Amino acid sequence: MPTTLHNEAAIAGIGQTAYSKNSGVSELQLATEAVRAAIDDAGIHPSEVDGLVTYTMDSSDEVEVARTVGIGDMTYWSQVNYGGGAAVGLITHAAMAVATGQAKNVVVYRALNGRSGQRMGQGVSGNIISSDLIHWSWYMPFGLLTPASWIALQANLYMEKYGATSEHLAHVAITQRMHAQNNPNAAMYGKPMTMDDYMNSRMVCEPLRLFDCCQEDDGGVALLITTPERAKDMKQKPAVMRAVTQASFEGQEQMTSFYRDDLAALPEMELAAKIVYEMSGLGPKDIDASCLYDAFTPEILMQLEAFGFCGKGEAKDFVTADSLTIGGALPNNTHGGLLSEAYMHGVNNIAEGVRLIRGESCNQPENVEHVLVTSGVGVPTGAVIFGQA
Amino acid sequence: MSDEKKQALEAEIRSYVGKPIGPEVIGRDPVNEPMIRQWCDAMGESHPAYLDVDGAKGTVHGEIVAPPTMLQAWVMEGWDMHEGYDEPKNEQHRLHKLLADNGYTGVLGTNTEENYTRYLKLGETVKALTVIDEISEEKATGAGIGYFITTKTAFENQDGEELGSMSFRVLRFKPANPQPTASAAGGEEAVAQKPSRIKPPMGHDNGWWWERVADDGVIPIQRCTSCEKLRHPPRPMCDGCGHQGFDSIDASGKATLTTYTVVHYPQFPGYEYPIISIIVDLEEGERMASSLIDCEREDVKIGMALEAVIHEDDDGFKIPLFKPAS
Missing domain, CATH: 2.40.50.840 (OB fold (Dihydrolipoamide Acetyltransferase, E2P))
Structure with a gap:
């Protein structure tokens, strides 16, 4: 029995629907289309899948997905909480299941009508009394109703403390928009962005402008997880998990961890970094490309520091050196990310991590051995390092 | 709706952009005192320039003029132009019927903008030509998914002199969540209630x-x-x-x-x-x-x-x- 998840699981299939602002179909249809595509990509039959994992926020139940896709007997299913923080959690759960033999082939999925249906940006409200809703109630009456408003509080302090400016945030946004120009699946394909475009975009929650905020889209993404051993017999080159973990840090809240001493840092990401580097035996210098969670541009700056790609407060200089571009020190979100490809709650960033290992990214850098992918920022989160088989 | 059907629909609605909705509308009556008086009564307007021959002499106009915001009133047509779409009478009706037949059954006036070139004098005849100016991308709105349709109307007098213009935008949409009517929600009281900040749910812990x-x-x-x-x-x-x-x-x-x-x-x-x-x-x-x-x-x-x-x-x-x- 393995005692860590180092090299115990691999992603052998990825699948996705088209991303749009109005799918015109049910979330179940999006979920099952993505799941089926991931299974086909791996080259196995639906009946060989015996586990499913999704988000607590997802509306498509595991058994409904199984019945629709033609998945038969299942021995494992679970759901992971905390919005985009769940992304890597899904594959952590799936990896544990295949590493222990509880399941052989697990598909994880996330599908949402995130633009035409329930939108993240439309805020939270409600009268049901749950610990989660009471938690939100400490913010809602004061006008803090959207993800942008919660992140802006932390971003403002970070920028003031380290002298980061809108120009630095713009570098992140413009680089990822540039990447999306080679990705026909991206929402912002064919829509390049200049510094002027960025600066002229409307203020949402200071210091966040519209183009500091990610897309809202309809679509679905799925990933098929199995053991590296079984993956050898499947159709695609697998992305092996050198390390994978979830991470929640002391004082953690969902989007509102305002009660820690230093608000200009992401301690849950520092915890994730410590674990994945220890588990993999790798360090920041070994990472050739990344897909850092990017619901909002300041999150990229803070994660670059949390994962040791630069020192505290140095991310602003790191991003202005074009480090995040294809030829840079750390090509990041080569598909465009949540900012410019689609907001698939972070699972599309994991799919891009797999493509980078396969050598199939629309912006493929040379010699990619290891890729870091993270989940949601400001929430209980997680990180994974992929390597070659 | 399948992608093909959707594309076909979009191509068809876009073919309406730039088309006049119908022939030029010519005001049934020239600018006249009784209509001005009625309009001023309805609006609570009492300025002598609009209502009083002697008073008007003392204004910059020197004679009675029509209130500028009456501009559209001079060319408004009878109710029969606005009955349903079973027998569309003009291009605008045809466009709306096309969308309604494809599930975009809701319609909501969103905004209008008017420009007035000058005051209208008694005896002038107002003519208006309305063109379908713009149809937006499909948008997801609070009311539902739909298209914003903007028409532009140019107003001129019998001699072709420019009098003003108007743009009018409506949202044609697929109703997302039918809202309860005022009576279902508790009558006028519920409608009159001013929105207030979101309240915390009150539980044992807070x-x-x-x-x-x-x-x-x-x-x-x-x-x-x-x-x-x-x-x-x-x-x-x-x-x-x-x-x-x-x-x-x-x-x-x-x-x-x-x-x-x-x-x-x-x-x-x-x-x-x-x-x-x-x-x-x-x-x-x-x-x-x-x-x-x-x-x-x-x-x-x-x-x-x-x-x-x-x-x-x-x-x-x-x-x-x-x-x-x-």
């Missing part, structure tokens, strides 16, 4: 806190009755010693600004924008979220001294806010 704000006009801070550790926001167990018993102390209201954001968008009913939303460090050591009032945007500084005020909303809800320390 209700007492809001009650103390309302009843005692203080900001309470929860305190463990065993180890006396303070905690905010309230939770049902002390994270220091595990004790469940608690009471509270009253915060002095003195605080410093830890961080802030100025919220511009989206704008929810019941709030006044922009909002300066803040995190403060209370003098007692605990942190809380709130918003800042009585402070200009440019005066907001991280670290500034603040003091609490218990604010009462129009609906009686009491909430602790902060203002710059005096």
Whole structure:
């Protein structure tokens, strides 16, 4: 029995629907289309899948997905909480299941009508009394109703403390928009962005402008997880998990961890970094490309520091050196990310991590051995390092 | 709707852009005193320039003129032009019928903009030509998914002199969640109610806190009755010693600004924008979220001294806010 998840699981299939602002179909249809595509990509039959994992926020139940896709007997299913923080959690759960033999082939999925249906940006409200809703109630009456408003509080302090400016945030946004120009699946394909475009975009929650905020889209993404051993017999080159973990840090809240001493840092990401580097035996210098969670541009700056790609407060200089571009020190979100490809709650960033290992990214850098992918920022989160088989 | 069907529909609706909705409409009556008088009565307008021959002589016009905002009234057609779409009478009807037949059954006037070139004199005849000017991309709105359709109308007199213009935009949409009607929601009372800020759901773990704000006009801070550790926001167990018993102390209201954001968008009913939303460090050591009032945007500084005020909303809800320390 393995005692860590180092090299115990691999992603052998990825699948996705088209991303749009109005799918015109049910979330179940999006979920099952993505799941089926991931299974086909791996080259196995639906009946060989015996586990499913999704988000607590997802509306498509595991058994409904199984019945629709033609998945038969299942021995494992679970759901992971905390919005985009769940992304890597899904594959952590799936990896544990295949590493222990509880399941052989697990598909994880996330599908949402995130633009035409329930939108993240439309805020939270409600009268049901749950610990989660009471938690939100400490913010809602004061006008803090959207993800942008919660992140802006932390971003403002970070920028003031380290002298980061809108120009630095713009570098992140413009680089990822540039990447999306080679990705026909991206929402912002064919829509390049200049510094002027960025600066002229409307203020949402200071210091966040519209183009500091990610897309809202309809679509679905799925990933098929199995053991590296079984993956050898499947159709695609697998992305092996050198390390994978979830991470929640002391004082953690969902989007509102305002009660820690230093608000200009992401301690849950520092915890994730410590674990994945220890588990993999790798360090920041070994990472050739990344897909850092990017619901909002300041999150990229803070994660670059949390994962040791630069020192505290140095991310602003790191991003202005074009480090995040294809030829840079750390090509990041080569598909465009949540900012410019689609907001698939972070699972599309994991799919891009797999493509980078396969050598199939629309912006493929040379010699990619290891890729870091993270989940949601400001929430209980997680990180994974992929390597070659 | 399949992709092909959708593309076909979009191509068809876009073919309407640039088309006049029909022939030029010519006002049935020239600009005349009785219509002006009736309109002024309805609108509560009493300016002599519109109503009184002698009075009008004393104005810059020297004679009676029509109120500029009456412009469209001179070319309004009878009700029969607006009955359903079973037998469309013009291009605009045909466009709306096409969308309605494809499920976009809702229609909502969203905004109109008028420009007036000059005052109209008695005896002038108004003519109007309306063109379908613009159809938006399909948009997801609160009402449902649909298209914004803008028409532009040019007004001129019998000699072709420009009198003004109007753009009018409607949303043609697929109703997302049919809203209960006013009567179903409780009659006029429900409609008249002014929206107010989102209230906290009151449960065992937080209700007492809001009650103390309302009843005692203080900001309470929860305190463990065993180890006396303070905690905010309230939770049902002390994270220091595990004790469940608690009471509270009253915060002095003195605080410093830890961080802030100025919220511009989206704008929810019941709030006044922009909002300066803040995190403060209370003098007692605990942190809380709130918003800042009585402070200009440019005066907001991280670290500034603040003091609490218990604010009462129009609906009686009491909430602790902060203002710059005096």
